[in-house]
Amino acid sequence: QVQLIESGGKLVRVGDSLTLSCKVSGRPLSSVAMGWLRQAPGKEREFVAHVTTYGGKLYSDAVRGRFTISRNNAKNLVYLDMDSLQPEDTAIYYCAAASTTYGPKRNDDFDWWGQGTQVTVSS
Numbered sequence: 001q002v003q004l005i006e007s008g009g010k011l012v013r014v015g016d017s018l019t020l021s022c023k024v025s026g027r028p029l030s031s032v033a034m035g036w037l038r039q040a041p042g043k044e045r046e047f048v049a050h051v052t053t054y055g056g057k058l059y060s061d062a063v064r065g066r067f068t069i070s071r072n073n074a075k076n077l078v079y080l081d082m083d084s085l086q087p088e089d090t091a092i093y094y095c096a097a098a099s100t101t102y103g104p105k106r107n108d109d110f111d112w113w114g115q116g117t118q119v120t121v122s123s
Contacts, residue, residue: 002026002112009117018083020094020117024080025123030073033098034079035110038091038119045094047105049080058103062088085121092116 020036035050036073049059049069057069067083078095097111106108 002032002097002115004097004112006093006095006114006117009093009119011120011122012085014086014123016121017081018085018119019028019082020080020093020095020119022080022114024076024078027097028040029076029078029097032112033083033100033102033104034069034071034078035096035098035104036069036093037080037096037107037110038082038089038093039116040088040091041092048082050098050105051078051093052102052103053101056103057106082101082119083101087121088122090121092118110119 003025005023033052036048039045050069051057053067066084071078094116095114097112098104098110
């Protein structure tokens with residue numbers, strides 16, 4: 001069983017930067033692929049980014065060039081660095097882990113989920 005705890009979400013202004021963190025426990029972080037997904041009010045949960053066990057990364061079109069996912073296996077932490085935040089980035093951000101060897105992207109690709117952290121971007 002993998003436990004995930006997100007932190008770092010808060011109210012920010014347009015153009016601000018913010019870093020989300022995800023603490024992983026229960027399995028070595030090096031053994032799972034990790035992702036960030038988000039759910040805006042009234043919308044379905046959507047993929048944001050993933051990093052595979054070998055370091056491969058993928059981003060959604062909406063965040064590519066602004067967001068960066070990274071992992072620190074020694075500290076069991078996964079990060080999402082977010083720059084140039086826009087109101088459309090407002091959402092609950094979820095950290096998720098997958099036991100697959102390929103890069104997870106769909107909601108059902110992920111096996112474990114955190115509770116989420118709220119990011120609100122005000123204009």
